[in-house]
Amino acid sequence: MIVLAAILTQLLHLALVLVAAPLVVGGVRWLKARMMGRIGPHPLQPWRDLLKLLRKRPVLAENASWISRAAPYVAVGAAVAALALVPSFSRAMLFAPMSDLLLIAGLLALGRVALALAGMDVGTAFGGLGAAREMSFAALAEPALLLVALSFAILAGSTGLEQIAATFQDGAVGLRVSLALALIALCAVAVAENARIPVDNPATHLELTMVHEAMILEASGRHLALWEAAAALRLTLWLALIVAVFLPFGTAPAGFAPFGWVLGVVAWIAKMALLCFALAAFESAIAKMRVFRVPEFLGAALLLGLLGAILLFVSTRLA
Amino acid sequence: MLTAILLTLLGLVLLALAMPVLAGRRIAPRLAHGGSALASAVFVLMAVAALAGGGAPVAELPFGTPFGPLLVALDGLSAWFLLLLGLAGLCASVFALAHEDAAPARALLAYPLFLAGMALTLLAADGVTLLLGFEAMSLASWALVASDHAKAENRRAARLYLVFAALAAVCLVPALGLLAGPGGDLAFAAIREAPPDGWRAALILALVVAGAGAKAGLVPLHAWLPLAHPAAPSHVSALMSAAMTKVALYVAARMLLDLGGPAQPVWWGVPLVALGAASAVLGALRANLEEEGKTLLAFSTIENVGLVAVGLGLAACFRAADLGALAALAAGAALLHALNHGVFKTLLFLGMGEVAHGAGSRLLDRLGGLIHAMPWTAACMLVGVGAAASLPPLSGFASEWLLLQALIAAWRVGDLTVQMLVLVAAAMVALAAALAAAAMVRLFGLVFLGRPRSPRGAGAHEGKGAARLSLLLPAGLTVLLGLLPGPMLALGGGAQALLTGQAMEGRAGLAFVAVGDGAAAYWPLGAALLLALALFGVWLLVKRGTEEPARGPAWDCGFAAPPQHLPFGDPLTQPTAAGMGQPLRRMLAQPVLAVTERVEMPEPGTVAPARIAMSFGDPAFALLLAPLATARDAVVARTERLRDLSIRQCLMLPFAALVALLLLVAWLEGGA
Numbered sequence: 001m002i003v004l005a006a007i008l009t010q011l012l013h014l015a016l017v018l019v020a021a022p023l024v025v026g027g028v029r030w031l032k033a034r035m036m037g038r039i040g041p042h043p044l045q046p047w048r049d050l051l052k053l054l055r056k057r058p059v060l061a062e063n064a065s066w067i068s069r070a071a072p073y074v075a076v077g078a079a080v081a082a083l084a085l086v087p088s089f090s091r092a093m094l095f096a097p098m099s100d101l102l103l104i105a106g107l108l109a110l111g112r113v114a115l116a117l118a119g120m121d122v123g124t125a126f127g128g129l130g131a132a133r134e135m136s137f138a139a140l141a142e143p144a145l146l147l148v149a150l151s152f153a154i155l156a157g158s159t160g161l162e163q164i165a166a167t168f169q170d171g172a173v174g175l176r177v178s179l180a181l182a183l184i185a186l187c188a189v190a191v192a193e194n195a196r197i198p199v200d201n202p203a204t205h206l207e208l209t210m211v212h213e214a215m216i217l218e219a220s221g222r223h224l225a226l227w228e229a230a231a232a233l234r235l236t237l238w239l240a241l242i243v244a245v246f247l248p249f250g251t252a253p254a255g256f257a258p259f260g261w262v263l264g265v266v267a268w269i270a271k272m273a274l275l276c277f278a279l280a281a282f283e284s285a286i287a288k289m290r291v292f293r294v295p296e297f298l299g300a301a302l303l304l305g306l307l308g309a310i311l312l313f314v315s316t317r318l319a
Numbered sequence: 320m321l322t323a324i325l326l327t328l329l330g331l332v333l334l335a336l337a338m339p340v341l342a343g344r345r346i347a348p349r350l351a352h353g354g355s356a357l358a359s360a361v362f363v364l365m366a367v368a369a370l371a372g373g374g375a376p377v378a379e380l381p382f383g384t385p386f387g388p389l390l391v392a393l394d395g396l397s398a399w400f401l402l403l404l405g406l407a408g409l410c411a412s413v414f415a416l417a418h419e420d421a422a423p424a425r426a427l428l429a430y431p432l433f434l435a436g437m438a439l440t441l442l443a444a445d446g447v448t449l450l451l452g453f454e455a456m457s458l459a460s461w462a463l464v465a466s467d468h469a470k471a472e473n474r475r476a477a478r479l480y481l482v483f484a485a486l487a488a489v490c491l492v493p494a495l496g497l498l499a500g501p502g503g504d505l506a507f508a509a510i511r512e513a514p515p516d517g518w519r520a521a522l523i524l525a526l527v528v529a530g531a532g533a534k535a536g537l538v539p540l541h542a543w544l545p546l547a548h549p550a551a552p553s554h555v556s557a558l559m560s561a562a563m564t565k566v567a568l569y570v571a572a573r574m575l576l577d578l579g580g581p582a583q584p585v586w587w588g589v590p591l592v593a594l595g596a597a598s599a600v601l602g603a604l605r606a607n608l609e610e611e612g613k614t615l616l617a618f619s620t621i622e623n624v625g626l627v628a629v630g631l632g633l634a635a636c637f638r639a640a641d642l643g644a645l646a647a648l649a650a651g652a653a654l655l656h657a658l659n660h661g662v663f664k665t666l667l668f669l670g671m672g673e674v675a676h677g678a679g680s681r682l683l684d685r686l687g688g689l690i691h692a693m694p695w696t697a698a699c700m701l702v703g704v705g706a707a708a709s710l711p712p713l714s715g716f717a718s719e720w721l722l723l724q725a726l727i728a729a730w731r732v733g734d735l736t737v738q739m740l741v742l743v744a745a746a747m748v749a750l751a752a753a754l755a756a757a758a759m760v761r762l763f764g765l766v767f768l769g770r771p772r773s774p775r776g777a778g779a780h781e782g783k784g785a786a787r788l789s790l791l792l793p794a795g796l797t798v799l800l801g802l803l804p805g806p807m808l809a810l811g812g813g814a815q816a817l818l819t820g821q822a823m824e825g826r827a828g829l830a831f832v833a834v835g836d837g838a839a840a841y842w843p844l845g846a847a848l849l850l851a852l853a854l855f856g857v858w859l860l861v862k863r864g865t866e867e868p869a870r871g872p873a874w875d876c877g878f879a880a881p882p883q884h885l886p887f888g889d890p891l892t893q894p895t896a897a898g899m900g901q902p903l904r905r906m907l908a909q910p911v912l913a914v915t916e917r918v919e920m921p922e923p924g925t926v927a928p929a930r931i932a933m934s935f936g937d938p939a940f941a942l943l944l945a946p947l948a949t950a951r952d953a954v955v956a957r958t959e960r961l962r963d964l965s966i967r968q969c970l971m972l973p974f975a976a977l978v979a980l981l982l983l984v985a986w987l988e989g990g991a
Contacts, residue, residue, distance in 0.1 A: 054861060055865075057865065057866050057867075057868060057869055058868040058869070059868065059869045059870070059871050060868045060869070060870055060871075061870075061871070061872065061873035061874070062870050062871065062872060062873070063688065063691070063770060063873070064870075064873075065690045065691060065768065066690075067690065067768060069868065073854055073857055073858055073861075074854065076853075076857045077850060077853040077854035077856075077857050078850065078853070080853040080856070080857065081846075081849045081850045081852075081853040084849060084853070085849075095845070095849060097840065097842070098840075098841075098842045098845050098846060098849070100720075100839045100840070100841060102720050102723055102724070102839075102841075103711060103720070103841060103846060106709065106710060106711040106716050106720070107711060107846075107850070109708070109709070109710055109753075109756055110705075110710045110711060110850075112756075113705070113708055113710060113756060113759075113760055116760045116764070117760060117763065117764060117768065120760075120764035120765075120768045120769055120894070121768045121769070122769070122873045122875075123687065123688065123768065123769030123770040123873075123888070123893045124873055124875045124876075124892065124893075125875075125892045125893065125894065126875075126876060127894075128764070128769070128893065128894025128898065128899060129894065129898075131760060131764060131894075131899070132757075132761070132894065132898070132899045132900070132901065132902050132903075133902050135753075135756065135757035135760050135761070136757060136902035136903045136906060138753050138756070138757070139750060139753035139754045139756075139757050139903065139907075140750075140753075140906065140907075141753075142749045142750065142752065142753035143746040143747070143749040143750045143753070145749070146723065146727075146745055146746065146748075146749035147742070147745065147746055147749075149727065150726075150727045150730075150742070150745060153727045153728070153839075154730055157837070157838060158834070158837065158838045158839045159724070159727060159839040160838070160839045160840070163837075163839075217874060217875075217876060218873060218874055218875075220874075221868070222861055222865060223868075225861075226857070226861065291902070292902075292905055292906065294906075295906040295907070302746065305746075306742065306743075306746065309730075309742050310739065310742065312730075313730060313735065313738050313739075313742075314735075316730075317735070
């Protein structure tokens with residue numbers, strides 16, 4: 001029964017996040033437009049774009065290699081695999097024993113490398129530019145993410161997401177300054193990893209300022225659909241990760257509990273909507289920063305992570 | 320078991336001695352490299368047998384030295400590194416069979432000796448044998464670095480290499496003497512019974528870190544490595560990078576963790592952690608700036624050596640804090656990373672050699688688009704690049720996962736200073752891993768993707784037969800090691816127990832590696848399966864019933880197609896090696912590497928091009944080597960004055976020395 005419930009929740013979870021991913025992107029866009037006084041496209045627009053693009057035949061550059069054809073699948077596959085590990089509405093899903101923060105970071109890195117290689121495949125100026133910047137930003141974001149994982153591991157005894165979520169849901173940890181610092185650091189990393197304002201502008205049309213979009217300039221048809229889907233999945237993953245760790249309330253416990261699942265899904269949607277609203281508000285209130293200011297932004301995240309961990313060291317010493 | 324290995328060593332030496340006789344014959348290179356491949360295969364088989372069925376006890380060689388008999392043994396730690404040596408040696412020798420038909424006799428003589436020297440170092444069970452093997456390895460590899468001595472830069476690299484090799488010896492000889500103590504018994508068994516303590520232990524730590532670190536390429540003693548690797552032929556650089564640096568790390572592990580005894584304090588591991596973290600970051604950062612393929616890979620080696628050193632240092636810290644399970648985890652991470660790096664770096668160096676052979680250059684700015692002309696090399700290199708970028712489910716990820724978990728758990732050591740240090744080290748290791756990913760994307764993207772950057776590169780051709788095999792073998796191993804870290808760790812249990820007194824029993828199974836009971840676990844097979852399922856699902860959803868992609872000119876934001884006289888398009892619109900490194904150069908390298916950038920803009924109205932001049936230096940050269948060279952010159956200038964002394968002054972010198980020595984003796988006698 002437990003195994004069956006684990007498989008069922010895993011499948012439901014995958015279906016939920018796959019449906020939700022384009023909606024998250026559309027929802028943030030719609031909210032941003034409303035906050036800026038525009039009507040904005042319908043929140044379902046990314047879904048419509050995706051379905052339209054999936055039916056279209058891609059056009060590849062003459063000198064494109066198999067990397068251009070394989071990379072979009074790898075990127076989406078890695079994102080789906082990572083997303084399968086982040087709990088949404090229920091505990092104890094099938095892959096829960098594997099859901100480790102470092103593995104999720106590794107899978108995200110796999111998608112990132114696929115994207116960067118695809119950007120360099122045709123040998124155009126913007127593709128290489130975007131690839132160099134994307135990898136550099138990731139280099140700065142990764143240490144901050146590790147320090148956040150380290151803070152969690154000190155409190156929960158493991159980098160496994162399942163265990164961290166369980167510990168935080170029990171409330172045994174309580175409110176801690178370190179956790180607040182870790183939350184800020186994690187949000188900064190999420191913003192950078194998803195190429196959102198102020199690090200990158202997802203709606204830009206000026207190539208020189210692009211990072212993420214510069215690498216997929218050559219993609220078209222279903223390949224473009226896959227790249228868009230990968231970006232949407234990544235954004236959903238980061239939001240779901242923050243939800244799973246910092247807002248674990250209402251998550252259904254292990255075992256067969258249909259009522260708890262419905263409650264969990266409703267709670268998850270509400271929490272995700274809250275984070276989308278926060279993201280839209282943040283992006284509307286702030287301007288994009290110069291590319292070479294990004295190290296300061298991520299350096300601040302790193303310092304907050306360091307500070308959080310040091311505070312934990314000191315507090316475990318006092319306790 | 321030992322007999323078979325010793326006979327193989329004898330065979331290698333005889334092979335080397337036969338080379339001058341056979342010089343100039345066509346059979347000579349084939350014999351040397353084929354024999355080396357065979358010997359490496361024997362190493363692999365014997366190492367696996369020893370790891371699976373327990374090692375061989377100490378045996379005496381049939382000849383000795385004035386310092387005592389020469390002892391050899393094969394325990395878990397030796398066997399683990401022998402496995403690594405055999406795998407790297409096998410691939411490198413097969414590659415040499417394909418490409419080194421015109422190798423000069425001096426290189427053919429040195430190559431089997433190099434292998435034999437490394438193997439003897441690993442087998443040694445006493446100090447003299449260890450030094451004998453270590454020095455044979457150093458000298459043979461020096462001859463190999465200098466084999467193409469017509470070029471001035473190669474001579475310079477070889478000279479610097481020799482200086483560092485001498486430094487390693489100068490440090491290791493007294494370190495072994497101190498370990499042996501006043502009794503002077505250099506056998507490892509005797510040293511283990513009387514581990515050093517107090518000032519003797521501190522001195523040994525400093526000497527071993529300097530001596531083995533210089534050979535392994537730890538910062539700040541890494542200056543020789545990026546010069547020597549490109550100077551040597553590709554199969555030798557593969558072997559130096561994959562195996563020789565690991566042999567140096569083996570010496571450090573053996574002398575500090577095994578012979579140093581379990582009773583050392585917590586700070587015993589701190590120098591290795593600190594220097595290792597610094598090496599990891601500096602190596603990975605420099606790998607993002609270098610514009611020559613093999614130099615880039617050499618810096619990546621410095622990074623990985625640093626990671627292994629961090630693991631060894633952590634193991635020492637944990638053991639001192641009585642955290643046996645975590646110590647085994649850290650030691651397991653270090654050993655597994657050494658093996659994984661050995662295999663994938665062999666692959667990368669051999670792949671770069673294949674590129675140099677097929678496309679005529681190792682400069683990133685003269686290559687490009689090789690994935691079309693060299694599809695097999697590109698596919699193998701992609702595997703190696705993925706492992707070096709520590710992407711799941713390849714081998715690099717498994718060992719870095721273990722290392723990061725050990726770092727995350729390191730706060731349990733309890734000492735606040737160590738906690739802070741390890742915290743910074745954790746951030747630096749994560750930074751190094753991400754920087755390595757950036758460097759590897761840059762390497763693969765510039766060499767294999769995009770458009771050709773030179774006519775010679777456009778006419779590249781693929782290697783066949785043995786050359787292809789020498790790449791496929793390590794590529795397959797890299798995938799396999801990535802999927803099966805658990806069985807490998809279980810196999811290396813003997814080595815972990817030797818280093819830390821405890822093995823990762825029960826925490827490394829067929830399908831998983833776990834930090835501890837109830838703590839995080841990595842399921843490589845599960846992760847690979849999940850990834851494969853996700854990929855297959857996406858492919859099934861998207862691909863079904865759609866037509867093949869159409870081909871057209873690159874969109875390139877609507878820029879016009881290049882004119883007829885530029886068959887590869889305008890080269891200036893492709894990213895260059897310097898351009899790809901620019902973001903990291905500006906963001907991170909400026910303070911560390913003293914980067915200077917000067918832009919020369921032409922006067923308005925003139926048609927001269929704008930130019931950018933960029934340079935960076937290594938702090939080790941400016942802060943360590945340059946002052947040393949100045950000091951050497953000053954000392955030489957002073958000693959030169961001795962020549963001009965009068966006979967009276969000349970006679971006074973020995974008298975003064977005699978009196979001083981007598982005073983010393985009198986003082987020592989008085990004290991005793």
